[in-house]
Amino acid sequence: MDPLHLSRHISSQFNEEIEQVRNHVMAMGGLIEQQLNNALVAIASCDADKAQQVIDNDIQVNEWETRIDHECTRIIAKRQPAASDLRLVMTILKTIADLERIGDETRRIAKVALESFNTEQQDLLVNLESMGRHVGIMLHDVLDAFARMDLQSAYSVYREDKNVDREYEAITRQLMTYMMEDPSSIPKVMNVMWSVRSLERIGDRCKNVAEYIVFFVKGKIVRDSSDMEQQYTVDD
Amino acid sequence: MDPLHLSRHISSQFNEEIEQVRNHVMAMGGLIEQQLNNALVAIASCDADKAQQVIDNDIQVNEWETRIDHECTRIIAKRQPAASDLRLVMTILKTIADLERIGDETRRIAKVALESFNTEQQDLLVNLESMGRHVGIMLHDVLDAFARMDLQSAYSVYREDKNVDREYEAITRQLMTYMMEDPSSIPKVMNVMWSVRSLERIGDRCKNVAEYIVFFVKGKIVRDSSDMEQQYTVDD
Numbered sequence: 001m002d003p004l005h006l007s008r009h010i011s012s013q014f015n016e017e018i019e020q021v022r023n024h025v026m027a028m029g030g031l032i033e034q035q036l037n038n039a040l041v042a043i044a045s046c047d048a049d050k051a052q053q054v055i056d057n058d059i060q061v062n063e064w065e066t067r068i069d070h071e072c073t074r075i076i077a078k079r080q081p082a083a084s085d086l087r088l089v090m091t092i093l094k095t096i097a098d099l100e101r102i103g104d105e106t107r108r109i110a111k112v113a114l115e116s117f118n119t120e121q122q123d124l125l126v127n128l129e130s131m132g133r134h135v136g137i138m139l140h141d142v143l144d145a146f147a148r149m150d151l152q153s154a155y156s157v158y159r160e161d162k163n164v165d166r167e168y169e170a171i172t173r174q175l176m177t178y179m180m181e182d183p184s185s186i187p188k189v190m191n192v193m194w195s196v197r198s199l200e201r202i203g204d205r206c207k208n209v210a211e212y213i214v215f216f217v218k219g220k221i222v223r224d225s226s227d228m229e230q231q232y233t234v235d236d
Numbered sequence: 237m238d239p240l241h242l243s244r245h246i247s248s249q250f251n252e253e254i255e256q257v258r259n260h261v262m263a264m265g266g267l268i269e270q271q272l273n274n275a276l277v278a279i280a281s282c283d284a285d286k287a288q289q290v291i292d293n294d295i296q297v298n299e300w301e302t303r304i305d306h307e308c309t310r311i312i313a314k315r316q317p318a319a320s321d322l323r324l325v326m327t328i329l330k331t332i333a334d335l336e337r338i339g340d341e342t343r344r345i346a347k348v349a350l351e352s353f354n355t356e357q358q359d360l361l362v363n364l365e366s367m368g369r370h371v372g373i374m375l376h377d378v379l380d381a382f383a384r385m386d387l388q389s390a391y392s393v394y395r396e397d398k399n400v401d402r403e404y405e406a407i408t409r410q411l412m413t414y415m416m417e418d419p420s421s422i423p424k425v426m427n428v429m430w431s432v433r434s435l436e437r438i439g440d441r442c443k444n445v446a447e448y449i450v451f452f453v454k455g456k457i458v459r460d461s462s463d464m465e466q467q468y469t470v471d472d
Contacts, residue, residue, distance in 0.1 A: 076322060077322055082313045087309075090309060176426060180419045180420070183419045186415050187412055190408075
């Protein structure tokens with residue numbers, strides 16, 4: 001990962017330490033991407049072993065969060081960063097909290113994959129897979145935006161969440177129709193429903209990370225899309 | 237609120253500032269308690285005005301988070317706290333992030349109250365109200381534990397989440413049976429289902445805050461219940 005060109009540097013130790021932390025965030029992000037991908041493959045192929053592996057690996061995601069949290073707190077205490085350096089540490093802390101929750105949602109999806117689906121119900125999963133790919137790309141893009149602290153990519157992830165929400169609404173309506181037509185399918189369909197909901201939440205969390213990137217680059221907190229438009233357009 | 241007896245004080249300014257921030261967290265918490273209560277009353281009494289009011293007030297919750305976040309960052313930059321003082325600031329930052337998300341879930345519940353229910357479907361809401369009261373008590377208790385940084389209360393909130401999860405599972409099963417018996421009710425029942433899910437998530441977030449309190453008091457991150465038992469029993 002290219003080092004960030006921070007405007008102010010308290011010390012070269014700060015730079016070295018923060019670069020290491022940023023590499024750890026990327027490693028954590030890479031693990032979560034892999035977990036999400038494996039959870040979706042496990043559902044698509046009814047692979048209980050793979051699903052169990054995702055569930056077991058979630059502890060590694062949690063360990064990364066704990067480790068990076070500790071590193072950030074140590075940097076604050078030892079290097080006493082100010083201004084944009086402090087903002088970067090705060091951005092990292094917020095980002096890893098959301099990444100850890102994305103890990104939790106991924107574990108929930110993997111749990112659904114442990115339920116068996118019969119062949120007629122496989123068609124239920126088509127939309128789940130498609131939305132999964134969509135959210136997977138969003139996660140990849142926001143991690144990429146984080147690596148480069150890139151405002152434009154962050155903004156595009158922020159906007160993409162609206163499309164994920166629309167996809168979520170459409171799939172939810174479709175699943176409800178399915179349940180109404182075949183009430184005996186309700187327990188199975190509800191499992192798919194929870195997974196779709198988890199994917200929607202992962203989208204929300206990617207949007208949160210995009211907000212943190214804007215917070216770091218611009219020094220302002222954004223809370224809604226008009227705010228984000230303003231941040232993005234005023235002086236870029 | 238009684239001031240905390242912190243083991244180390246960097247400066248009296250730090251103490252004054254952090255006390256103010258803690259008061260702000262309690263004000264934010266009080267607002268969220270009120271929001272949750274109003275959302276549940278709105279559902280129980282089919283009161284669309286009250287529901288709309290909860291939705292509108294969520295912006296105040298967000299403003300509190302932004303304000304307290306800013307205050308904490310300023311304290312870190314200006315006072316350069318170390319050890320338990322820094323840990324307290326970090327605990328506050330994590331706590332307000334979860335409180336803000338509890339606000340989001342509350343807004344989601346209020347949105348359900350905007351949907352109309354007819355009298356036969358009122359019985360659907362009985363369990364929702366009961367679980368709402370349960371989670372409301374948990375929120376109240378964890379805010380109280382936060383005000384006193386009390387390990388024992390935090391531990392009891394942590395344990396309570398298991399009961400909320402059990403209640404959630406039971407209600408979910410009951411709602412699924414309801415849908416299977418009367419498929420035409422599915423869209424309405426799904427709205428109740430989402431609210432019950434939101435309540436379950438609020439319980440999770442109260443548990444998170446309980447973990448942060450333990451992190452502050454003990455200086456250790458807890459991740460599961462055996463960990464929490466250990467934290468609580470080893471030297472208390």
